[in-house]
Amino acid sequence: MKRRDFLKTAGIGSVSMLSLSVSAGAAARHARERPSLDGPPADMFSVLLSGPYAPVVACPDLGLTTVNLCDGSYSMTAIYPVSGLPLDDVDRADDPHRASPIGRFYVQLTGMYCAYDLPGGAIAMAFTGDNTVPVSGPQGATYFVGTIPVDVIEATGAYKKFAGGHNNMVDILRNLADGSLVEDCFCNISVH
Numbered sequence: 001m002k003r004r005d006f007l008k009t010a011g012i013g014s015v016s017m018l019s020l021s022v023s024a025g026a027a028a029r030h031a032r033e034r035p036s037l038d039g040p041p042a043d044m045f046s047v048l049l050s051g052p053y054a055p056v057v058a059c060p061d062l063g064l065t066t067v068n069l070c071d072g073s074y075s076m077t078a079i080y081p082v083s084g085l086p087l088d089d090v091d092r093a094d095d096p097h098r099a100s101p102i103g104r105f106y107v108q109l110t111g112m113y114c115a116y117d118l119p120g121g122a123i124a125m126a127f128t129g130d131n132t133v134p135v136s137g138p139q140g141a142t143y144f145v146g147t148i149p150v151d152v153i154e155a156t157g158a159y160k161k162f163a164g165g166h167n168n169m170v171d172i173l174r175n176l177a178d179g180s181l182v183e184d185c186f187c188n189i190s191v192h
Contacts, residue, residue, distance in 0.1 A: 035102055037120035037158050038088040044190040045084025047116070049105045051077045053181040056106060062122035066154045067115045069106050077183050079103040079116060087119060109181070114150070116187075121157020123189070125150045125167055132171060140177030147171065152189070165191045 054077070059070035067074075078101035081087055087102060107114040116123040132146035150167040171185040
C-alpha cells in the first residue's frame with residue numbers, strides 16, 4: 001500500500017493529530033525566528049522537512065493562488081536549511097536537524113498539493129507519484145520510505161524561477177502507534 005493510500009484509509013490528516021495549543025505555539029515561534037535571504041537561491045537547493053505534523057490553525061497568506069491552506073485539509077511541519085539558500089541570521093549547524101527552522105511545509109496528507117513557506121517567498125507543488133514502500137517499525141509504527149516526485153506549479157518572490165521546476169523528495173514518514181506522523185524528508189528542488 002502506498003503512503004497516500006494508507007493515509008486516506010487510516011483517516012490520518014485530521015486536526016486531531018496534535019493539540020491546537022502545540023500548533024499555535026509553533027506558528028508563533030516561527031513568525032519570530034524567520035531568517036531572510038541574502039541573495040538569490042541557487043538553481044537547485046535542498047531543504048529538510050523534519051518533525052511532527054500539526055494541523056494548520058492560523059492560515060498564513062503566502063501569496064499563492066493554487067493552494068488554499070485554510071480549507072482544513074493541510075497539516076504542517078518545520079523546514080530546515082541544507083544547501084543552496086544564501087541565508088543570513090540563521091545558525092548553520094553541520095546537521096540540519098540541529099539548525100533553526102527557516103520556514104513551514106504545508107501538505108494535504110490525503111490530497112495532492114503542498115506548499116513551502118521559505119525566506120523570500122513561497123512555492124506550491126503537486127505530487128506526481130509516490131515511490132515509497134511501507135516498512136514495519138518498532139512499537140507498532142509504520143515507516144514509509146522512498147522517493148516522491150513533485151512538480152512546482154507556482155512560485156513567488158525569490159523563487160519565481162522555480163515555477164515549472166521539479167522536486168525530488170527522499171522521504172521517511174513515520175506513522176507512530178498513537179496515530180501521529182513524524183517526517184524526515186530531504187527535498188531537492190530545481191528549476192528543471
